[in-house]
Amino acid sequence: MLKKNTIAEFSSPHAHKVRDQKAILSSMDLCTKCGICDAHCPVASVTGKFPGPKYTGPQAQRFRAIESLSELSPFLCSGCGICTSVCPNDVAITDIITVAKAVSFNEGTELKVGQRILNRPDLIGKLSGLLPSLSNFMLNNGLLRFLIEKATGIHRDAPLPKVHGPVFKRWFTNHTQPDGPRISYFIGCSIDNFDPDVGKAMVGVLNHLGYRVDVPTDLCCSLPMLSSGEWKPTRARAINLIDALHPSASNNTPVIFTSTSCSLTIRSKYSAYLDMTDTKSRTVANAVVDACEFLRERHMDDIRENAKELPLRVLYHGPCQLRGHHIGQPAVELLQLIPGLHLELSKADCCGVGGTYGYDKDKYDIATSIGTALIDQIKEFNPDFVICDSETCRWSIEAKSSVPSIHPVQLLMQSLGRQ
Amino acid sequence: MKTDVIIIGAELDGLIAATRLVEYGYTVRILAVGAGSLHYSSAGEHVLGFDSSEQMVKNPFEAIESLNSHHPYRRIGTSNVRLALEWFYKKNDGSNILSVSPAGLGIPVYRALPWQATFDDIKNKNATIVQFRNHGDFTAHLASNELNRAGYKVSVLEFEAPDVFSKNAALAKSFDRLEDPASFFLGLKESLSDETEVLLFAAVMGFKDHQRIMNEAEKIIGIPCREVSTLPPSIPGMRLDDDLTSNLKQQKVSIHSGVKIIEHRSNGSHCIAVTDDIGRSYEASIFIVSTGGVLMGGLDIDSHGNVHETSLGLEVYQSEPLSAVSVDTSLHALHMAGVETDNELRPLKGYRNVCVTGRSLSHWNPAQESSCEGVCISTGWVAAETAHNQLMGMKNG
Incomplete structure (x- = not known):
């Protein structure tokens, strides 16, 4: 058994950069037109339709500031955030483009x-979870998927996840935990129904380290709405979520996330897009911490001492949103502690799926082309598992490579839990 | 979280220092705002192309003595420059060759990159430059006009690229994805005049699969194929950046992007930790400042024309306040401004466990000397040696 950990001041060192919408848009003036963002944009490198982040972001923004533009290019952006992460001058390129989507949406551009x-x-999740086997049958039925594509524009081969029903919550209710320091875990809309194994592994790792885990809410962070420009209905949802997480956050308890995109949304997108910079929202934002980031900062020694041999071949792919956290790739540092693990790193920048971007029938081919480099590398290396921190990336990678894809904490749990 | 060394910035010098330190077995973390200036590096490996009287240099090592006595090369010494370049380039014959610039001019480089076009390649030969239609980052006629004026026989062939892209990176990556490069190059061969003896492409012939693509081109077309550099962002520089960073990641070096260092903690003589603009702290035994000077935000100019070092607030040498009125002298003064160090690259005034490298150093002008990669590589290498010596010292008490 590991030693118990006390939770000291955790929130303040993690205060995320607060940029509201005004700061986002005015960062366009920092652009020197160097073109490094264009050179790294995964979308611009596979299609000539997208003029690239430099134009769609800071450059077009100068015109948007004067008059409203009728434009389609912002909607071709997958929102991966690579442009912002390579910009030497700290221009919030992806955020500028997302604001343009929302403005365009407000002015009547129809969302599919x-x-x-x-x-x-x-x-x-709630609807499909009522009857998981029926839902899975429908999602795997070619004819139905064809009809769904016609009716909704969701591509027939879009990598929709397997529906499990309310598995995690049922398990968690009956789960016995150590009586250690308390810590909160955010399950969002995906863990219970689509990704219960990730949730179980996360709780397992935290229990192993001596924590007693609370699950304060199962509300959704609303990132898909935010990144596709559907902002009006988002605010009320965001406020509800902040209210639900505030009690643990204000108690100086870290809130652990296994979804890199949900955590990024609460850390920095509520302030960037919805101008939620009030004390309550900031308290919650500052308590948010990525699972692997938390383990790297608090428990490297514990994991080094207790990790048991795992003779597996794995390929780690860091999701694009991880770059937005500015924390490097903490999972890699953790996985290196597992003896016997053959770890190869992804040479590709992006898997292409971009959240729900690659689900759209008009963007499915773009997403597939972007993902080719990663899928080729996976097929060549032929690992036991692909490791990735983001759920939509995992679903897409698994669908396209047929290699099981898991979260880093699932592998850690395998190693820590071995007898 | 603590590592032996933290490198602030992802410049060539920082990547070199990291590569060397990993060879020694140290743990290294790189903290950078964004991508480094290798993305601008257009024509390969400049060590010293022009001396202080702007004469073209044949042997860079012999010309080092003519540089000002505070120049980074003079600080670290010619023998260290030789050692560093030999380690990196696996070459030590000490001579420059003339590469072909995007404008068709001769630029002295220490080593031609694989397939980089040099004047030796086109001497007394019929050369053709391929202009891909829509490729906005490269103008073949600019190069051919200048080369013809200088007496070389160069013509231009316009040709469809495999995909409709106007920018370097997208074009280069489209070659990586090309399913049947053989038939593409066969089509190109059929459009070439029989007299062509050497074929020049813009430097976009593949990104990660550059070697495979160029081998295929030479095999199918049957004559030497070379690349001429383009406007930035430049693919040869990006290839090197990608090679170095991928290798470092495989060597377990953590690279954090989006991190801007603005504060630090010290115990008087030593820096203990650096802090970024969102309050995260990073501890290490040694810190290397590789922030890329004015171009990349490592140095900043205030409204009075005074230059500042942005990450650790180190004291900066500057010959005169910069002014927008006298641009010529100011531009030179701007290049020469930077942090002054001792021979081990530790700042003259500042912490003992900090090294400064590359463009953040004073007393050199990469534009005038054509010396950028050479200074970055050799100062990165020397900083790693300094860090190694200090870490050994700490270990031995």
Whole structure:
């Protein structure tokens, strides 16, 4: 058994850069037109339709500031955030483009039915979770998927996840925990129904380290709505979530996330897009911490001492949103502690799926082309598992490579839990 | 979280220092705002192309003595420059060759990159430059006009690229994805005049699969194929950046992007930790400042024309306040401004466990000397040696 850990001041060192919408848009003036963002943009490197982040972001923004533009290019951006992460001058390129999407949406650009549906993953989860086997049958039925594509624009081969029903919550209710320091875990809309194994592994790792885990809420962070520009209905949802997480956050308890995109949304997108910079929202934002980031900062020694041999071949792919956290790739540092593990790193920048971007029938081919380099590398290396921190990336990678894809904490749990 | 060394910035010098330190077995973390200036590096490996009287240099090592006595090369010494370049380039004959610039001019480089076009390649030969239609980052006629004026026989062939892209990176990556490069190059061969003896492409012939693509081109077309550099962002520089960073990642070096260092903690003589603009702290035994000077934000100019070092607030040498009125002298003064160090690259005034490298150093002008990669590589290498010596010292008490 590991030693118990006390939670000292955790929130303040993690205060994320607060940029509201005004700061986002005015960062366009920092652009020197060097073109490094264009050179790294995964979308611009596979299609000539997208003029690239330099134009779509800071350059077009100068015109948007004067008059409203009728434009399609912002909607071709997958929102991966690579442009922002390579910019030497700290221009919030992806955020500028996302603001343009929302403005365009407010001015009447129609959002596809499919996107509207995908924007509400919590609702999809609740409905499909009622009858998991029927839902899975429908999602795997070629004819039905063809009809769904016609009706909604969701591509027939889009990598929709397997529906499990309310598995995690049922398990968690009956789960016995150590009586250690308390810590909160955010399950969002995906863990219970789509990704219960990730949740179980996370709770397992935290229990192993001596923590008693609370699950304060299963509300959705609403990222799909935010990134596709559907902002009006998002605010109320965001405020609800902040309210639900505030009690643990204000108690100086870290809130652990296994989804890099949900954590990024609460850390920095609520302030960037919805101007939620009030004390309560900031308290919650500062308590948010990525699972692997937390383990790297607090428990490297514990894991080094207790990790047992895992003779597996794994390929790690760091999701694009991880770059937005500015924390490097903490999972890699953790996985290196597992003896016997043959770890190869992804040479590709992006898997292509971009959240729900690659689900759209008009963007499916773009997403597939972007992902080719990664899928080729996986097929060549032929690992036991692909390791990735983001759920939509994992679903897409698994669908396209047929190699099981898991979260880093699942592998850690395998190693820590071995007898 | 603590590592032996933290490198601030992802410049060539920082990547070199990291590579060397990993060879010694140290743990290294790189903290950078964004991508480094290798993305601008257009024509390969400049060590010293022009001396202080702007004469073209044949042997860079012999010309080092003519540089000002505070120049980074003079600080670290010619023998260290030789050792560093031999380690990196696996070459030590000490001579420059003339590469072909995007404008068709001769630029002295220490080593031609694989397939980089040099004047030896086109001497007394019929050369053709391929201009891909829509490729906005390269103008073959600019190069051919200048080369013809200088007496070389160069013509231009316009040709469809495999995909409709106007920018370097997208074009280069489209070659990586090309399913049947053989038939593409066969089509190109059929459009070439029989007299062509050497074929020049813009430097976009593949990104990660550059070697495979160029081998295929030479095999199918049957004559030497070379690349001429383009406007930035430049693919040869990006290839090197990608090679170095991928190798470092495989060697377990953590690279954090989006991290801007603005504060630090010290115990008087030593820096203990650096802090970024969102309050995260990073501890290490040694810190290397590789922030890329004015171009990349490592040095900043205030409204009075005074230059500042942005990450650790180190004291900066500057010959005169910069002014927008006298641009010529100011530009030179701007290049020469930077942090002054001792021979081991530790700042003259500052912490004992900090090294400064590359463009953040004073007393050199990469534009005038054509010396950028050479200074970055050799100062990165020397900083790693300094760090190694200090870490050994700490270990031995």
